[in-house]
Amino acid sequence: MSVDKTTVAKIARLARINVPDERLEPLAAELNGILNWIAELDEVNTDNVEPLASVTGHALPMRDDVVTDGNRLDDVLSNVPEGASGFFVVPKVVE
Amino acid sequence: MSDLVTGRTGDWEVVIGLEVHAQVSSKAKLFSGASASFGSAPNENVSLVDAAMPGMLPVINRECVYQAIRTGLGLKAQINLTSVFDRKNYFYADLPQGYQISQFKDPIVGEGSLRIVMADGSTRDIGIERLHLEQDAGKSMHDQHPTKSYIDLNRTGVALMEIVSRPDMRSAAEAAAYVRKLRSILRYLGTCDGNMEEGSLRADVNVSVRRPGGPLGTRTETKNLNSLRFIQLAIDHEVARQIEIIEDGGTIDQETRLFDTATGATRTMRSKEDAHDYRYFPDPDLLPMIVTQDEVDALASALPELPDDIRDRLMGEYGLSAYDAAVITEERDTARYYEAASDGRDRKLVANWMTVELFGALNKSGKSLENCPITPEKLGELVGLISDGTISGRIAKDVFADMFETGKGAAAIVDEKGLKQVSDSGAIETLIDQVLAANQDKVDDYRGGKDKLFGFFVGQVMKESGGQANPGMVNQILRSKLDGA
Numbered sequence: 001m002s003v004d005k006t007t008v009a010k011i012a013r014l015a016r017i018n019v020p021d022e023r024l025e026p027l028a029a030e031l032n033g034i035l036n037w038i039a040e041l042d043e044v045n046t047d048n049v050e051p052l053a054s055v056t057g058h059a060l061p062m063r064d065d066v067v068t069d070g071n072r073l074d075d076v077l078s079n080v081p082e083g084a085s086g087f088f089v090v091p092k093v094v095e
Numbered sequence: 096m097s098d099l100v101t102g103r104t105g106d107w108e109v110v111i112g113l114e115v116h117a118q119v120s121s122k123a124k125l126f127s128g129a130s131a132s133f134g135s136a137p138n139e140n141v142s143l144v145d146a147a148m149p150g151m152l153p154v155i156n157r158e159c160v161y162q163a164i165r166t167g168l169g170l171k172a173q174i175n176l177t178s179v180f181d182r183k184n185y186f187y188a189d190l191p192q193g194y195q196i197s198q199f200k201d202p203i204v205g206e207g208s209l210r211i212v213m214a215d216g217s218t219r220d221i222g223i224e225r226l227h228l229e230q231d232a233g234k235s236m237h238d239q240h241p242t243k244s245y246i247d248l249n250r251t252g253v254a255l256m257e258i259v260s261r262p263d264m265r266s267a268a269e270a271a272a273y274v275r276k277l278r279s280i281l282r283y284l285g286t287c288d289g290n291m292e293e294g295s296l297r298a299d300v301n302v303s304v305r306r307p308g309g310p311l312g313t314r315t316e317t318k319n320l321n322s323l324r325f326i327q328l329a330i331d332h333e334v335a336r337q338i339e340i341i342e343d344g345g346t347i348d349q350e351t352r353l354f355d356t357a358t359g360a361t362r363t364m365r366s367k368e369d370a371h372d373y374r375y376f377p378d379p380d381l382l383p384m385i386v387t388q389d390e391v392d393a394l395a396s397a398l399p400e401l402p403d404d405i406r407d408r409l410m411g412e413y414g415l416s417a418y419d420a421a422v423i424t425e426e427r428d429t430a431r432y433y434e435a436a437s438d439g440r441d442r443k444l445v446a447n448w449m450t451v452e453l454f455g456a457l458n459k460s461g462k463s464l465e466n467c468p469i470t471p472e473k474l475g476e477l478v479g480l481i482s483d484g485t486i487s488g489r490i491a492k493d494v495f496a497d498m499f500e501t502g503k504g505a506a507a508i509v510d511e512k513g514l515k516q517v518s519d520s521g522a523i524e525t526l527i528d529q530v531l532a533a534n535q536d537k538v539d540d541y542r543g544g545k546d547k548l549f550g551f552f553v554g555q556v557m558k559e560s561g562g563q564a565n566p567g568m569v570n571q572i573l574r575s576k577l578d579g580a
Contacts, residue, residue, distance in 0.1 A: 014184075014372060014374065016186055054382050054383070056382070058382060059382065059385045060155060060381060060382040060383065060384045060385065061154060061155075062154070062155050062156070062157035062160065063128070063154045063155070063156060063157065064156075064158070065121050065122050065123050065156050065157065065158030065159070066122065066123060066128065067122050067123050067128060067129065067130045068123070068128030069123075069128035069129045069142035069143075069144075070128070070129035070130050070139060070140045070141060070142055071139055072142070072143075073138055073139065073141075075143065076138050076141045076143070076248070077138065082243075084245065085137065085245075086136060086137035086138050086139075086247075087137050087138065087236070087239075087245035087246055087247055088138070088188075088245070088246035088247075088248070089240070089243050089244070089245055089246070090188045090243065090244050090246060091242070091243065091244070092237060092240075092241075092242050092243055092244050093187070093188045093235065093237075093244050094237045094244065
């Protein structure tokens, strides 16, 4: 598996990362280096092995249906560049 | 019943599949301890998990998982004891995490089915493909400021069930029947309040058209429809639009569309070429979710009787028509009302009075069964008076109107107003003799062959009696007097 310049540009756009054109080629080379290194794992025979989702062996912990949080407007809005009347305010995003 | 749509170049078959988002009824959110209630002040029900502050970890709400399982059981679906949460990545201002936690490859509920009943009483089974749990997003308001959007995260992280149907529906009416039935089951189970106006239940509609029996056409998806009427309008518009494009030699683009409630038309969403590239992957913050068969069995044994079971009982034991049974069982409260009203009475007659008179009166007055002035026992009493011949069906309508107005009992009103049906054959005979004497010319015409005048005589006698004569007896005595003499 390898990626080309076009794929790198697409991934960057999906991740909202601004990558200048001249960086696309070198970035593709770096990513391919990583992908090739990881591809060594393809040599391991994983027939009849269940995908491993966790090494801890724990089950997903669950909590009861009780309201224990909320009503902390100041905390929630403490980092906003702009707020008004308890809302986050952002540049207009409308379809 | 054919659901084919006729275009300029021949018939088309419509293929519809629905994705319904149903808000899980729970106190707290899916992965945080903030309240899931509706109508609070902006950002009041937001925890630092919902706001996606760095380092916050999601912990799942067990009750939301159980609600999803109950719903799966209600849809006669496979429950997956192991399921996995994935991240669905996209950027939007009301999604602070930058991803929605959802279930992609391994949903908690697999295949099931749901039976719909059409207006003509026919039934169809619609396949359910899957049901999975996911987070709701926040709410954006675009009308508060000329260049800004206002964001409220109260909905962010509230648990949703996405219920995906097979493309088994063939008309807008079937799609509406499907949503109505799904809503009914959810409300019986208590797993979603089904409130479409508040957005607790909303549907994305996938529509395509094809030549009957031909290969599937390209589909479009119209998003976020929050009423049965909009669902039907959007489908009808989409079907007409697609047929016209194809008949003009064009092709359908697979795309996401929006429904404009003002115009009743669908329109394409501003081009989002990457919109469907969600790059799902298992959420590393959440282990695979395991439930035990014991838990599932316990939930199954505590399920309430569901509309289909009650419907089968009403049709099988009480002999109700398929349609009446479907109407009565759509809401749990309606079914309960019916059971109470018809207990010990003529079951079919009670069903008639409920679906025609009672629902009509409720509709007209804008009331619901909850604040209905006529208790089930009183409706039963009224039907009892009809059954035992105390009053005629026609008089009963007046009594009903009075009951609805005043909340009084049926027998009390009949006594008070002296509405008892006259079943005394002597009294009826006297009335008939008077009517015949007053209309001797018509009696001659009748005997001369104008059979249709019989109805006129019945009408006159009933009128003379103030509607109180027993219509069966009037018919019988009149017949013998006119034909026998």
